[in-house]
Amino acid sequence: MNQYKRNGRRDFLLTGFTAGVAGITFLACNKDDDDPANKPPEGSIDLGKGDTGILNYAFALEQLEAAFYMQVIASPFTGMTADERMLLMDIRDHEIAHRDFFKMALGTNAVPMLETDFSVVDFSNRDSVLSTAKTFEDLGVSAYNGAAQLIQNADYLMLAGKIVSVEARHAALIRDLISNGTFADGTAVNSDGLDLVNDPLTVLAAAAPFLKSKIWAGNLPNS
Amino acid sequence: MNFTGIIQYWIGKDPAALDRIDSRRKVMREFCSTTAKLVATTLPFTLGALFNKAYGQSNTQITDVLNYALTLEYLESEFYKSGLDAGVVPAGTPAENAIKTIRDHEMAHVSFLSTVLQSMNVTPVTKPDFDFTAGGTFSDVFTNYDTFLAVAQTFEDTGVRAYKGSAGDLISNNTVLTATLQIHSVEARHASHIRQMRKARGTLLKPWVTGNDIGGVGAAVQFSYDGEENVVQGGVDISALVSDNSATEAFDEPLGPDQIMAILSPFFIP
Numbered sequence: 001m002n003q004y005k006r007n008g009r010r011d012f013l014l015t016g017f018t019a020g021v022a023g024i025t026f027l028a029c030n031k032d033d034d035d036p037a038n039k040p041p042e043g044s045i046d047l048g049k050g051d052t053g054i055l056n057y058a059f060a061l062e063q064l065e066a067a068f069y070m071q072v073i074a075s076p077f078t079g080m081t082a083d084e085r086m087l088l089m090d091i092r093d094h095e096i097a098h099r100d101f102f103k104m105a106l107g108t109n110a111v112p113m114l115e116t117d118f119s120v121v122d123f124s125n126r127d128s129v130l131s132t133a134k135t136f137e138d139l140g141v142s143a144y145n146g147a148a149q150l151i152q153n154a155d156y157l158m159l160a161g162k163i164v165s166v167e168a169r170h171a172a173l174i175r176d177l178i179s180n181g182t183f184a185d186g187t188a189v190n191s192d193g194l195d196l197v198n199d200p201l202t203v204l205a206a207a208a209p210f211l212k213s214k215i216w217a218g219n220l221p222n223s
Numbered sequence: 224m225n226f227t228g229i230i231q232y233w234i235g236k237d238p239a240a241l242d243r244i245d246s247r248r249k250v251m252r253e254f255c256s257t258t259a260k261l262v263a264t265t266l267p268f269t270l271g272a273l274f275n276k277a278y279g280q281s282n283t284q285i286t287d288v289l290n291y292a293l294t295l296e297y298l299e300s301e302f303y304k305s306g307l308d309a310g311v312v313p314a315g316t317p318a319e320n321a322i323k324t325i326r327d328h329e330m331a332h333v334s335f336l337s338t339v340l341q342s343m344n345v346t347p348v349t350k351p352d353f354d355f356t357a358g359g360t361f362s363d364v365f366t367n368y369d370t371f372l373a374v375a376q377t378f379e380d381t382g383v384r385a386y387k388g389s390a391g392d393l394i395s396n397n398t399v400l401t402a403t404l405q406i407h408s409v410e411a412r413h414a415s416h417i418r419q420m421r422k423a424r425g426t427l428l429k430p431w432v433t434g435n436d437i438g439g440v441g442a443a444v445q446f447s448y449d450g451e452e453n454v455v456q457g458g459v460d461i462s463a464l465v466s467d468n469s470a471t472e473a474f475d476e477p478l479g480p481d482q483i484m485a486i487l488s489p490f491f492i493p
Contacts, residue, residue: 090429093469100464105457145404148390149397157394159457161387162474164404165411166431172415173430181317183416184324184409193331194405195412 040216045111049219051153056111057200058160059102060215061143064207065136066095067116072133077126084177091133091170098163115212130178135206137171138188140164142196143203150200150221168195285396286345288389291480292403293336295385297350298490299378300329305355306375309365318420325375325413332406339399357489360443372421373440379414380432381447381478381486383407388477411475431472446486450476 040046047056069092076085103110122128144164151157172183189195198206200217208215303326306312312319337347355374356362364370386407393400415430421438422428428438435448454462454470461470478486 087429090431090469090472093465094431094473097461097465097469097473101456101459101461104459141408145401145408148404149401151394154391154394155457157390158387158477159474161390161404161407162456162476164408165383165387165475166473168408168411169415169430172412173419176416176419181321181324183321184328184412188412189328189409191331192335193328193409194335194402195408197401197405 038219040218041214044214044216045114046216046218047111047220048109050221051151051156052106052109053217053220054147054150054200055102055106055156056109057147057204057217057220058144058163059099059106059110060114061140061203061207062095062099062102063114064116064210065140066092066099067114068118068121068132068136068210069095071118071121071123072129075123077129078124079126087173087177091173094166094170098166111215112213114215117210117212120209127178130174133174134171134178137167137174138196139198139203139206140167141171141188142198143200145195145197146199146203150223152221282343282345285393285399286340286343288392288403289336289340289343289399290345290348291389292386292406293333293340293347294351295382295483295487296329296332296336296406297348298353298487299382300326300333301350301353302355302374302378303329306365306371311365311368311371313368321416321420322375325416328409328413332409335402335406339402352492353490354492355490357443360441360489369421369424372417372424373438376414376417376421376438377440377444377447379410379417381483382410383414383475384447384478385480385483386410387475388479388483390477429472432475433468434471443489444486446482450478 038049047053047060069088072088073085073092080088118132121132141164144160144167148157148160148164151160171188175182175185175188184195199222200220204215204217303322307319307322307326312322340347355364357374361370361374364374386403390400390404390407393403418428418430418438426439432448432451434452435445435450437444437448452471453474453476454460454467456474461473464470465473
């Protein structure tokens, strides 16, 4: 495959998915099935329970990232170089691939498309865009690293593993665009050489300012 | 290639270990096991008792994977140390700082994995002897900066695949699983940066892996990239969603221990 071959841009605002395409079947681990306390607050979106909940959690984060980079490319910041545009378009397309993968894999278990709120981002400003991108990419890495242990099914664990290293490649690149050499500095990697890790509640709290939709994670596995 | 010798060197003189760490040769733990788990953020790395909580997978299996990972980290840390000692990286440049950062991480990984193994009452493997020319394939690896970076890229991209390929073998031990994934994503950060360093020196390359493209490193490393051209994930054809290139870039692919060993054996002196 020629890495410089580019397919014609497709319409990424995918409006519908064919039901039943995904080869993954979902079996919930119904630890909390009969607990009436586990009801989402009015107006919030319940990620669900078990592995389905974790995959919806990933789906939500990928929605956020994809929407962000779509806006980045739609309204490029002042002075965006051709190289930066190429890299950011790649990242956009990777996030779209992740988002749509989860949507199709989850099928009828998927949470709805989320409403985002990027009002704090100045898309015309390189620093604003890249610092937000850094937040999202580092957050994504920490989210997948933290969610892995909550996954029951080894196939899903593998899929998360396939994605998290790509998010880490993004994170390193974005950091290097901000300041070359910061791809894995002390704010990302600790003295044991270990990357960021966060649990879902921490990640969702960090993501909340960028989402109009309210996400409820009360049924996610916490062990 | 003395395969048996390398296996013994890698896995603490115990060839049977390879069977135990290859997920394709064993059954995963039962779905929806009620195993007690730990919450990620509250993971101040408590060594000791935590590491002995292996459930569906035996402690031996877990520690075999850790010794396997340790061997890979020895390979990487010795490579960067040797390169810096040899002066192949231009002194006083951002490149030198980056290679030092990566070297320090790999050394930290060696130290960390050794400590974890000791906490599980298992002796860490000793540092193997290496031939970073891979039997002459990369004869100028410590005199030619571009060759050095090319080998570095291969080690990092291969390391990412190795950790990914072992994650399933650690699913029953949350603490070890999480820690090794935290190493895994650091290796991916390294790979991203090394690729940018090579790009800056004129190689057509991206921070991510496109198809099974070897980035001009040479046919000797093709096996490190074969399989990365996969576009079907969990039954979903990703190439129907985005371009073929993006579909391959968006997902890194795993490699099992036997594949990793076949790829890296030329760098080991049995």
